[in-house]
Amino acid sequence: MPRYKSIISYDGSGFSGYQVQPNKRTVQSVLEAVLTKMHKGEPVRVSASGRTDAGVHAKGQVIHFDSPLHIPADKWERALNSMLPEDLSVLSVDSVPESFHARFDAKGKEYRYILRLSQKRDPFQRKFAYQYPYPLNLKSMEQASKFFLGTHDFTSFCAAKTEVEDKVRRIDSIDFTLKDDLLTIRFKGNGFLYNMVRILVGTLLEVGSGERSPEDIPIILAHKDRRLSGKTAPPHGLYLWQVFYE
Amino acid sequence: MPRYKSIISYDGSGFSGYQVQPNKRTVQSVLEAVLTKMHKGEPVRVSASGRTDAGVHAKGQVIHFDSPLHIPADKWERALNSMLPEDLSVLSVDSVPESFHARFDAKGKEYRYILRLSQKRDPFQRKFAYQYPYPLNLKSMEQASKFFLGTHDFTSFCAAKTEVEDKVRRIDSIDFTLKDDLLTIRFKGNGFLYNMVRILVGTLLEVGSGERSPEDIPIILAHKDRRLSGKTAPPHGLYLWQVFYE
Numbered sequence: 001m002p003r004y005k006s007i008i009s010y011d012g013s014g015f016s017g018y019q020v021q022p023n024k025r026t027v028q029s030v031l032e033a034v035l036t037k038m039h040k041g042e043p044v045r046v047s048a049s050g051r052t053d054a055g056v057h058a059k060g061q062v063i064h065f066d067s068p069l070h071i072p073a074d075k076w077e078r079a080l081n082s083m084l085p086e087d088l089s090v091l092s093v094d095s096v097p098e099s100f101h102a103r104f105d106a107k108g109k110e111y112r113y114i115l116r117l118s119q120k121r122d123p124f125q126r127k128f129a130y131q132y133p134y135p136l137n138l139k140s141m142e143q144a145s146k147f148f149l150g151t152h153d154f155t156s157f158c159a160a161k162t163e164v165e166d167k168v169r170r171i172d173s174i175d176f177t178l179k180d181d182l183l184t185i186r187f188k189g190n191g192f193l194y195n196m197v198r199i200l201v202g203t204l205l206e207v208g209s210g211e212r213s214p215e216d217i218p219i220i221l222a223h224k225d226r227r228l229s230g231k232t233a234p235p236h237g238l239y240l241w242q243v244f245y246e
Numbered sequence: 247m248p249r250y251k252s253i254i255s256y257d258g259s260g261f262s263g264y265q266v267q268p269n270k271r272t273v274q275s276v277l278e279a280v281l282t283k284m285h286k287g288e289p290v291r292v293s294a295s296g297r298t299d300a301g302v303h304a305k306g307q308v309i310h311f312d313s314p315l316h317i318p319a320d321k322w323e324r325a326l327n328s329m330l331p332e333d334l335s336v337l338s339v340d341s342v343p344e345s346f347h348a349r350f351d352a353k354g355k356e357y358r359y360i361l362r363l364s365q366k367r368d369p370f371q372r373k374f375a376y377q378y379p380y381p382l383n384l385k386s387m388e389q390a391s392k393f394f395l396g397t398h399d400f401t402s403f404c405a406a407k408t409e410v411e412d413k414v415r416r417i418d419s420i421d422f423t424l425k426d427d428l429l430t431i432r433f434k435g436n437g438f439l440y441n442m443v444r445i446l447v448g449t450l451l452e453v454g455s456g457e458r459s460p461e462d463i464p465i466i467l468a469h470k471d472r473r474l475s476g477k478t479a480p481p482h483g484l485y486l487w488q489v490f491y492e
Binding site for chain 2: 009011057081120121122123124128
């Protein structure tokens with residue numbers, strides 16, 4: 001059956017995360033309901049590059065699905081968008097070989113975390129950036145971030161309940177961009193564990209506020225103990241920005 | 247009784263406009279409910295520089311209210327924000343003479359209308375910019391906008407049901423800024439009639455799409471007939487940006 005790869009974007013505010021859960025509005029369930037309707041009730045499964053949590057946004061999540069419908073790839077985008085709610089959009093649909101898999105073929109991902117460094121509330125950013133009203137030392141945050149680069153066991157930086165066995169991941173870059181009061185931290189790597197980016201950000205914030213020093217990072221990494229790292233930063237500042245394939 | 251001037255900002259998406267209406271969530275009713283609560287049930291009235299319609303946003307709406315509470319001006323901001331919902335924020339509170347009036351003392355206003363010129367849907371902009379997917383000739387829109395500058399009778403460019411007698415207003419500037427796919431049109435003037443900015447934008451779009459020519463504008467102005475101007479652009483692209491006082 002023909003397989004399609006699709007890049008999608010969603011405002012995570014109104015979803016209980018990506019993955020199907022009973023009686024919850026999730027990205028996967030909305031997508032599957034629309035595809036199933038297009039297939040006259042025949043269930044269609046969607047596979048994503050990975051889950052995102054409740055409240056987490058996506059600018060470039062990647063999914064794949066199979067369909068026997070004779071629809072050219074360039075017509076799929078419009079057909080899906082005409083049926084999808086406004087907080088979930090299809091950005092592109094492409095034909096791919098039947099061997100393509102959104103999760104297993106992903107070679108890496110980029111996440112961005114957006115902080116709003118201000119004491120003033122902003123009604124327009126409240127769901128799209130994490131307001132942080134205290135002073136931050138960006139230089140020590142950048143210093144601390146260097147210790148995350150390369151290949152490490154990130155047991156200390158993922159949710160304690162993470163089920164995957166192998167917690168070794170490679171982070172290729174962590175960049176900081178400050179524009180007006182918005183601080184964007186971009187993470188690129190070969191893969192990220194459950195809550196990993198949010199715990200990295202929470203820990204970097206504790207360095208930036210002076211509660212910890214950059215040199216604490218290698219020690220925390222070495223201990224492989226979630227209790228030693230920082231708080232999990234809230235979901236609404238986090239964006240799955242893009243997924244890389246060969 | 248001491249009078250306070252306050253600059254407020256709101257995401258208009260969740261409000262049925264500024265003004266109190268029975269059984270509707272409006273900006274005024276939320277503000278007055280919070281102030282009344284702070285005054286232990288004693289009703290407090292709020293006066294604004296003007297109304298905004300359902301769905302219209304504000305980055306710098308100005309209100310005033312009177313209060314006998316012994317709260318220093320700089321503590322008011324925090325006190326109000328702690329009780330206000332997240333889609334409505336107080337940006338500043340200042341003591342003003344009892345003669346100050348948010349509406350009668352306003353010398354001018356700036357509105358901005360934000361268009362997203364793209365065929366792609368964007369879940370993050372859906373409530374904050376009007377998506378316009380067709381080609382636009384910006385040059386002819388700018389030419390057309392010149393005819394609005396200065397003092398004119400804007401009867402053709404306000405809602406037919408506008409009750410105010412005098413429909414003469416002065417527009418001081420109309421600026422266009424294109425950044426990525428966002429076109430911002432800034433209007434500054436001494437006052438704007440009901441739906442005026444949205445009708446100006448709707449008419450400029452019809453010039454930009456080639457349905458009308460810039461030279462139609464002076465003719466439409468001269469006829470003082472709402473039926474001759476363009477459609478009313480949707481509210482969610484419109485922002486009351488700031489209010490000017492002496």
